[in-house]
Structure formats: C-alpha cells, structure tokens
Amino acid sequence: MTAVTAGRRMGGAHAAPARRRMAVLPTAALVIGALYCVVPTLWIVIAATKSSAELFSTETYLPSLSGGLADNVRELSSYSGGVFWHWMLNSFLYAAVGGLAASAVSACAGYAIAKYEFHGRRLIFNGILAGVLLPQIVLAIPQYLLLSKVGLNNSYASIILPQLFNPYGIYLCRIYAAASVPDSVLEAGRMDGASEFRLFRSVGLRLMGPGLVTVFLLQFIVIWNNFLLPFVMVTSDDKFPLTVGLYSMLRHGANEAALYSLVITGTLLSVIPVIALFLSLQRYWRIDLVTGALK
Structure with missing residues (x-):
C-alpha cells in the first residue's frame, strides 16, 4: 500500500x-x-x-x-478645404443612423421570433442564420444594381439602407429576448390589458437593453469600418466616409509622399470616436435586469 x-x-x-x-x-x-x-x-x-x-x-x-502630430493635424484639417472633417461627419452619420436603425429592426425581429408562435418561424430563423454565414462582399454588387434601379446610388441612403437588415443582430436579439424577457412578465402585462406593442416597448425593450447596446456597438463599428459598400455606392467626394476618403488620399499619395503622414494621422483620429463610444456605452452593459423586473 x-x-x-x-x-x-x-x-x-x-x-x-x-x-x-x-x-x-x-x-x-x-x-x-x-x-x-x-x-x-x-x-x-x-x-x-x-x-x-x-x-x-x-x-x-x-x-x-x-x-x-500637431502640425499633421493642422495640415490634415486644411487639406482640400477641411474635407477630412466632412468625411468624419459622414462616417458618424452613416454609423449612428445605420446602427440605430439596424438595432431597431433587429430588436423587433428578434423579439417576434423569440416570443411569438407562428407558421414559418423556424424557417425564417434558419434563413437568418444562413444570412450570418453569407459574406457581405457577395451582396455589394446586387445591392448597387438594385439601388441604382431606383436612383438611390451615390446618395446617403445608398449607404444606410443596406445596413438596416443585420442577420447577426437579429440572431443576437432573438437569443437575448428568449433569455432575458420572461413569459410570466408578458402574461402579467396581458392580464392588465397591455397591448402587444406596449409590452414590447415597455417590457421587452427595457429588458433587452444591454443586448441592444451590444448590437448597436457592433453595427456602429461595422459601418464605421466599412469600405467596400461606400466604395461601390458613392462617387462624390462630399459623400465619402473616412475609409474611402483616406483611401483616395493614399492613392494621391503615390505621387505626393507628403500625404502619407496625413493619411496616418487621419487613421489615428478615426479611432478616437470608436474608443469614446466604447467608454461611454460600457456602463449600460448589465446582466441582472431580469432579476429586478421579477422582483
């Protein structure tokens, strides 16, 4: 032993x-x-x-x-009449509006798939999962052809509209709604006479808040960093986001080496809004809201 x-x-x-x-x-x-x-x-x-x-x-x-650094920022601000800050504003517009709209669509679709029984629900959800696996680069040309048919190419809408349907955001909202919105709370609201829209607005959205913040943040970053879609859709300099604008500067920099420093400085400045967004939204990430609702 x-x-x-x-x-x-x-x-x-x-x-x-x-x-x-x-x-x-x-x-x-x-x-x-x-x-x-x-x-x-x-x-x-x-x-x-x-x-x-x-x-x-x-x-x-x-x-x-x-x-x-200060000299580069001044030169970048004066480049082509301050077009860099116009590109920055365009990127913020595309990302903020597109992120909010896509989060709203994802919340509605994910909540409906998670909390309602209807014919074809499983088929719709499987189609959304297939959309998650589909590379976005495959959709760029078809989206351009469709929007050009209705005269929306080279417009702000041509960047925002394709971002409204986000399969991954819908998938996250469906999972989060199923986990964070108790059926007992919804049944109690129905017994009190609340409409389905009132339940979604007052109960579902509140409990799904942390998940929606995550969806918005992910969609904001995707749109902010998107290059291919605006490169295909937009031809006017005044509608360029930062990604396409800095690329156009880099192409000109092949013949003018001084622009390399400006492109690098612009790349550094383009990261600041994303960092600020992370820091400002992190306090909304909570996982114990359901417990408070049940109490």
Missing part, C-alpha cells in the same frame, strides 16, 4: 511540470495575438507624431519630439 501511494505521488510530481508546460501554450498564443493587434496600432500612434520628412528617415518605433 505504501509503495503504491509513493508511486502515485512520484507520478503526480512528474505530471505537474508537464501540465505547467502545457499551460504556457495558451498564454503564449494570447500574447502573440495581443502583439499582432497592438503593434500596428502602436506604429500608427508613433508614425503620426512624425513629419513627412521624418517618417522614412527615423527609427520606426521612436516618436518624434518636434511637435509633428
């Missing part, structure tokens, strides 16, 4: 270092992934502090101390 126990202890002692070595692998993978994300961002932050002359003549990861 003693020998068996000692053998087990020795086996466990030999297995512990092996487990520790195996535990290092996930940590190393996370560190590599973090570096993959952080290093390009760090390069943009450092490169934005350099003038066009310093960009290619100084060490890559050493920032400039000559006030190049």
Whole structure:
C-alpha cells in the first residue's frame, strides 16, 4: 500500500511540470495575438507624431519630439478645404443612423421570433442564420444594381439602407429576448390589458437593453469600418466616409509622399470616436435586469 501511494505521488510530481508546460501554450498564443493587434496600432500612434520628412528617415518605433502630430493635424484639417472633417461627419452619420436603425429592426425581429408562435418561424430563423454565414462582399454588387434601379446610388441612403437588415443582430436579439424577457412578465402585462406593442416597448425593450447596446456597438463599428459598400455606392467626394476618403488620399499619395503622414494621422483620429463610444456605452452593459423586473 505504501509503495503504491509513493508511486502515485512520484507520478503526480512528474505530471505537474508537464501540465505547467502545457499551460504556457495558451498564454503564449494570447500574447502573440495581443502583439499582432497592438503593434500596428502602436506604429500608427508613433508614425503620426512624425513629419513627412521624418517618417522614412527615423527609427520606426521612436516618436518624434518636434511637435509633428500637431502640425499633421493642422495640415490634415486644411487639406482640400477641411474635407477630412466632412468625411468624419459622414462616417458618424452613416454609423449612428445605420446602427440605430439596424438595432431597431433587429430588436423587433428578434423579439417576434423569440416570443411569438407562428407558421414559418423556424424557417425564417434558419434563413437568418444562413444570412450570418453569407459574406457581405457577395451582396455589394446586387445591392448597387438594385439601388441604382431606383436612383438611390451615390446618395446617403445608398449607404444606410443596406445596413438596416443585420442577420447577426437579429440572431443576437432573438437569443437575448428568449433569455432575458420572461413569459410570466408578458402574461402579467396581458392580464392588465397591455397591448402587444406596449409590452414590447415597455417590457421587452427595457429588458433587452444591454443586448441592444451590444448590437448597436457592433453595427456602429461595422459601418464605421466599412469600405467596400461606400466604395461601390458613392462617387462624390462630399459623400465619402473616412475609409474611402483616406483611401483616395493614399492613392494621391503615390505621387505626393507628403500625404502619407496625413493619411496616418487621419487613421489615428478615426479611432478616437470608436474608443469614446466604447467608454461611454460600457456602463449600460448589465446582466441582472431580469432579476429586478421579477422582483
């Protein structure tokens, strides 16, 4: 008995270092992934502090101390009559309006699929799941052809309308409505004489609030970073979002190297609204609202 126990202890002692070595692998993978994300961002932050002359003549990861960032921001603001800030405003308009509208559509569709029994519900939900798997790049040309038929190409609506139906947002709202909106609360509201729309507005939307914030944030970022759809739909400079506008500057920069610094500075400035949105909306993420409603 003693020998068996000692053998087990020795086996466990030999297995512990092996487990520790195996535990290092996930940590190393996370560190590599973090570096993959952080290093390009760090390069943009450092490169934005350099003038066009310093960009290619100084060490890559050493920032400039000559006030190049302020000069780049001033030059970017004066470029082509301040068109950069017009692009920034366009991006915010597309992302804010499109994100809010898509969140509203997703909330209505997800709530209906989760809380009502009707013929074809499973088929509709399976179709939405198929839409999640469909690459958006496949839809860009058909959407352009459809909108051009009705004369909406090269307009603000041509960017916003294709974003209204978000299969992934509907999927999230369906899952969140099923988990966070109790049927007992809805039945109590029906017994009190509340209409279905009143239940959705006063009960469903309130309990789905954290999920809707997530849907809006994801859709805002998707529209903010979208390049292909506005590149296909819009041809006028005054309707460009930041992605297409900075790309047009980069194309001109092939013949004018001074624009490289402005494009890098514009890329850095384009990240600030997304960071601000994350910080301002994180306080709305709550998971215990159902408990409060039931009480």
